[in-house]
Amino acid sequence: IFRRQLPPSPSLPPAPPPLPQTATKDEKIHLLQNTLKDTFRLPSFRFSQLCTLLDTLNSKDCVTLMPTGGGKSLCYQLSSYLNGRILGKSVTFCISPLLSLIMDQVKQMNDIIPNSAVAFCTGVPVTEQTKNWNRIRDVGGGVCLAFITPEKLHKSQKLFKEFTKLSDQNRLARFVIDECHCCCTWGHDFREDYTKLGRLKATFPKVPVLALTATAPKPVLDDVINILKLDKPSVHKSELKRANLRYSIKSKDSDAAGQIHEYICQNHLGQSGIIYTLSRNDADTLSSKLLQLGIAAQSYHSEVSSSEKKGIHEDWMSGKVQVVVATIAFGLGINKSNVRFVIHHSLSKSIFGYYQESGRAGRDGKPADCVIFYAPKDVGRMRCLVDNSVAGEKQLFTMVRYCEERGSSSTCQNLILRGLGEIDKEDMHKNGDFEEGLGTETIDVAKHVKVLIKFLRQTDGLTTGQIATEWRAKEPDPIISEHVDRKELSKSQVEHMCVQLIVKKILGVAVHGNKYKNTMYIIPGEYSQQCLESENLHIECKFEKTKGSSTKKPRAKIRTAPTEPPKPQWQKKIDPNQRKLKESVSNGGK
Ligand code: ADP
Ligand code: MG
Secondary structure, X not given: OHHHHOOOOOOOOOOOOOOOOOOOHHHHHHHHHHHHHHOOOOOOOOOOHXXXXXXXXXXXXEEEEOOOOOOHHHHHHHHHHHHHHHOOOOEEEEEOOOHHHHHHHHHHHHHHOOOOEEEEOOOOOHHHHHHHHHHHXXXXXXXXXXXXXXXXXXXXXXXXXXXXXXXXXXXXXXXXXXXXXXHOOOOOOOOHHHHHOHHHHHHOOOOOEEEEEOOOOHHHHHHHHHHOOOOOOEEEEOOOOOOOXXXXXXXXXXXXXXXXXXXXXXXXXXXXXEEEOOOHHHHHHHHHHHHHXXXXXXXXXXXXXXXXXXXXXXXXXXXXXXXXXXXOOOOOOOOOOOOOEEEEOOOOOOHHHHHHHHOOOOOOOOOEEEEEEEOOHHHHHHHHXXXXXXXXXXXXXXXXXXXXXXXXXXXXXXXXXXXXXXXXHHHHHHOOOOOOOOOEEEEEOHHHHHHHHHHHHOOOOEOHHXXXXXXXXXXXXXXXXXXXXXXXXXXXXXXXXXXXXXXXXXXXXEEEEOOOOEEEEEEEOOOHHHHHHOOOOOOEEEEEOOOOOOOOOOOOOOOOOOOOOOOOOOOOOOOHXXXXXXXXXXXXXX
């Protein structure tokens, strides 16, 4: 049919015959497979593609989860081609978050099916957009797939009018929401305008929606379905666990660049990788240090110009740049299959973020490493960056728990799946692969905790670093230290203990600062009083085994308590107003 309407293309094979309304499932599959082979020149469907196509062609709402590079685009390319050129003259509208992704997709589709795809977004000249709208309105215009950014969709009243006209003519095939996890506040890709996309289904309830993403654990999936107002959608999902990825946590010392350089040289010489950092400054500093040490590294963040970004991306794709040192700005649309390692120079904001970022490794199915270089002091930095909401803090603490656990690779994956809400605690143990990390030991720190809480009550809140140095350095004060030798724990152990106690809510956090710098202070937490009152307190903390560690079984030093408690000499003067301010900050201003 379309051969009469379009200039003949030598690369295009004859179109398959239209599918009768009464076609059986087998006949539909047959048509899909023929189209895949003849038009898309691919041998067979991948997991989820076929089910998705059958559902969306049957006008069913659908959410499909496939890893990056898994072939999500084919789901809308092939269905829009069938709807637009073979079965009818209807148009598929795809909402996509990035201009660069849209331009890529338009080109890809037009390479396969000439003159079939257009885009409506900034970057396309207005005259061309007008021309394209005319082609869409024209039954013989040949357009089967049109891309729009969500921002454009909500800014323009005209678009919905056009949709209505098409819908009245029965020419609105479907809406595709690519990267649909962007509508969820979890993770880094959240886009305000994605949350308004439910308007599509509300206005056009009969038009099927196809939502696509690489990452949507259960809670995110529920959010997506709600926000997009999907009608009993079918969900096609590939496994979230990635067997070829090896997860690990390494202790970061003061020379992180040196450590990372050594790690890459020993494990991934010349191989492609990504290093995620917390700040632009970290990315710049680390990449120049690695460069000095002989690793072809480039930094990538929001302050890098878009032409430079494009260049870095291309050089990395071609292997000219070995490592991209980036903030989370390096994310959406990144699709390189042979990434052999993803290093985190500091922890992520949430487990969901970490799953997405680390999941960019090993897309080709070959072994790859996901490593966090972790130091407890990063928790303070990150806590100052995440918003003050309870949810934001909770997500960060799940991440902290993951780092502090120092589990084996399979434990790490289990913890991630648990953090994502995919499996529950019982499943983790049932899986049988919940093992202790190598080189860790568990110590009962109950007596230290009691002392620490009393110590903190005398202060106005201290940073982890201050606790580790000051508290250990103070002359033992009889009332505070009771029978405990505070030097039993090393400085590093005290730091780890602090963050583990924060996660357990025995210690609390107050963020305090000015417009230049925020600092996380540690204060007694929700359960601190309970700890002090408990006669039989056990609090286990996990530490990395140190060489010749003497902390395995801390010696119990029994001293008798003094009869009359002297006043602590080092007690800080507390300004009650300041404390109030800090507390209000720590409560998220509530
Ligand atoms: P994503 O899921 O990240 O959106 P894409 O749709 O961009 O991934 O697809 C990635 C690559 O996989 C493309 O080069 C595409 O041609 C290829 N691909 C898609 N489906 C198949 C298939 N069934 N067989 C072989 N290659 C495929
Ligand atoms: Mg895609």
